[in-house]
Amino acid sequence: MDVSTDEVRRAAREAHAEHVATMGRIRERVTRLFGSGASAQAKDDATGGLNRRQLLRIGGLGIATAAVVAACGDDDSGGTTAESTTTTTGVGSGDITILRTATSLELVAVDVYGKAIASGLLTTAAVSDAAKLFQSHHQDHADFFAGLTKRYGGTAFAKPNPVVAQQLQGPLAQATTEQALVTLALQLEQAAAASYVSYVGRYSTPLLAQPTMSVGGIEARHVAVLAPVVNQPPVPAAFQPATGGLAPGTGV
Amino acid sequence: MEISARELRNLTRDVDEQHRDGLDGLASDIAELHAATRPYRRREILRGAGVGAAIVIGAAVLPIDSLMAAAQTATTEKPTDEDIAAFGESIELAIVEAYKAALATGLLSAPVSQSLTQFANHHSDHAKALGTAGGSKSKGAPNPGVAGRARDQIANAHDEKGVVRICADLESSAASTYLFALGALQSTSALQLAASILPVESQHAMVLTQVLGDDLLSRFPAVADTNFKNNSFEVTTRAFDLQKYTLNPTTTTAAAASK
Numbered sequence: 240m241d242v243s244t245d246e247v248r249r250a251a252r253e254a255h256a257e258h259v260a261t262m263g264r265i266r267e268r269v270t271r272l273f274g275s276g277a278s279a280q281a282k283d284d285a286t287g288g289l290n291r292r293q294l295l296r297i298g299g300l301g302i303a304t305a306a307v308v309a310a311c312g313d314d315d316s317g318g319t320t321a322e323s324t325t326t327t328t329g330v331g332s333g334d335i336t337i338l339r340t341a342t343s344l345e346l347v348a349v350d351v352y353g354k355a356i357a358s359g360l361l362t363t364a365a366v367s368d369a370a371k372l373f374q375s376h377h378q379d380h381a382d383f384f385a386g387l388t389k390r391y392g393g394t395a396f397a398k399p400n401p402v403v404a405q406q407l408q409g410p411l412a413q414a415t416t417e418q419a420l421v422t423l424a425l426q427l428e429q430a431a432a433a434s435y436v437s438y439v440g441r442y443s444t445p446l447l448a449q450p451t452m453s454v455g456g457i458e459a460r461h462v463a464v465l466a467p468v469v470n471q472p473p474v475p476a477a478f479q480p481a482t483g484g485l486a487p488g489t490g491v
Numbered sequence: 492m493e494i495s496a497r498e499l500r501n502l503t504r505d506v507d508e509q510h511r512d513g514l515d516g517l518a519s520d521i522a523e524l525h526a527a528t529r530p531y532r533r534r535e536i537l538r539g540a541g542v543g544a545a546i547v548i549g550a551a552v553l554p555i556d557s558l559m560a561a562a563q564t565a566t567t568e569k570p571t572d573e574d575i576a577a578f579g580e581s582i583e584l585a586i587v588e589a590y591k592a593a594l595a596t597g598l599l600s601a602p603v604s605q606s607l608t609q610f611a612n613h614h615s616d617h618a619k620a621l622g623t624a625g626g627s628k629s630k631g632a633p634n635p636g637v638a639g640r641a642r643d644q645i646a647n648a649h650d651e652k653g654v655v656r657i658c659a660d661l662e663s664s665a666a667s668t669y670l671f672a673l674g675a676l677q678s679t680s681a682l683q684l685a686a687s688i689l690p691v692e693s694q695h696a697m698v699l700t701q702v703l704g705d706d707l708l709s710r711f712p713a714v715a716d717t718n719f720k721n722n723s724f725e726v727t728t729r730a731f732d733l734q735k736y737t738l739n740p741t742t743t744t745a746a747a748a749s750k
Contacts, residue, residue, distance in 0.1 A: 369707060372721060376711075379723035432690055439686040440679055448682045449674040452689055456666060456725035459690030460711060463697035473698050477613040478620075479690040481683070 331443040335393035338384050339491040341451070343400035344434060345381035347407070348427055349374055350399045354411060355420045362417055366468060370424070373461050380454045387450060402490035418469055425465040429475075432458040434484030441487060455479075570733065572681040575672050577625035579685070581634035581738055582668060582731055583618035586661050587611050588633045589641035593654045596645065603651060603702060607658065610695050617688050624681055636736040637661075652703055659699035663712070666692035667729035674727070693725065 352374035361367040385395035435455030463473035590611040622629040669689035700710040711722035
């Protein structure tokens with residue numbers, strides 16, 4: 240791969256312009272999401288994150304992530320809906336809630352990819368193929384989390400997360416190009432990856448960390464594939480953020 | 492999806508800036524994570540490892556039992572969080588060293604060199620975080636077995652693809668190692684640290700296998716004996732073995748590790 244100096248300079252200029260424009264949009268979104276007067280702690284809890292600073296560090300918040308975060312934003316209690324489920328395996332009711340939330344999020348992804356594929360807008364063969372593969376991954380993940388839920392005595396959640404799905408209706412309707420759909424899918428994958436890292440810190444038992452991240456790593460891989468399609472970096476940071484995900488209990 | 496030089500630059504151009512932004516808060520984040528440590532009982536860990544294997548029904552985490560056994564025989568006692576973190580640190584530093592060797596071959600194009608440089612920075616950050624978590628167990632040195640083996644392999648590579656394949660394999664094994672670790676770690680802080688690193692190693696592997704032109708499905712972890720046919724889960728099958736790559740340099744050499 241030979242790269243000329245001119246080409247590097249041109250790419251650098253374009254990157255800088257894009258960076259400036261993107262930062263403006265990010266500031267606007269962050270202000271919109273976090274300027275409603277709720278306490279900082281409540282908002283951090285709602286995003287499943289470690290702290291506010293990390294949210295600002297993500298830098299990739301977009302429509303889908305904003306929808307997921309907004310879906311959690313009204314829940315000042317931290318988003319966990321206690322379920323009266325008991326198990327004899329060391330997995331608590333809060334853990335079951337997380338597994339149900341994970342299932343619901345995976346089914347949202349299945350639905351979004353399904354709509355993207357059905358739209359006919361994915362005209363690039365490689366993009367269409369990736370969408371089909373990723374949809375199948377998310378279905379496997381949904382089945383996996385549903386199976387875990389049942390295994391530990393809970394009732395599996397069996398439909399796309401209604402809160403997130405509603406939040407995504409508008410952005411999906413407005414996505415009328417392949418690029419827009421890929422951007423939406425990318426943001427959903429980013430939110431999923433962040434969700435799973437945050438869940439590892441929320442479980443009452445370490446039992447579920449490994450199964451959860453066997454899925455979380457794959458969502459991150461999806462990010463690495465989709466990001467270049469819309470000129471975003473495939474590896475946005477040295478550490479996967481835990482912020483910007485779906486708070487446990489939201490919509491389930 | 493074929494990748495051009497321009498696309499590869501696009502893949503990596505923002506990483507360094509975000510990497511530096513992330514570093515600003517790294518130390519405080521680690522401190523916060525440690526403050527949130529919630530130790531689990533040893534009984535829960537062992538049960539977790541065993542059930543984890545059963546849960547996935549022969550898929551993602553099948554080998555955890557044998558890996559745990561290997562890990563446990565590598566030391567006289569079961570590995571602690573500190574042991575595992577120290578092992579992770581040594582792996583990260585070995586990858587940093589391997590990437591330096593890769594960059595020194597003169598076989599890499601500018602975009603690939605840029606990517607490897609940035610990924611090496613990530614690994615260096617991971618090593619710092621793991622070194623902190625490893626406490627007195629951390630040695631602050633590359634794992635001798637992994638580093639030696641990678642060095643030998645890179646020295647024998649004849650072209651860019653050969654070098655990139657070695658790096659991609661290192662990344663895949665690193666991701667696999669963290670998934671393994673997630674079945675053995677006890678504290679929330681250690682679990683979250685491993686969980687935050689695993690996805691990044693996976694992303695590195697995806698970028699490098701894209702450079703190699705591998706088809707999309709084969710770029711995901713290969714799962715044997717599974718009900719899931721789409722390579723839908725991370726696996727532990729490629730994890731660096733604590734016993735084979737022990738941190739004791741007197742018992743592990745590059746030659747022994749390559750056997």
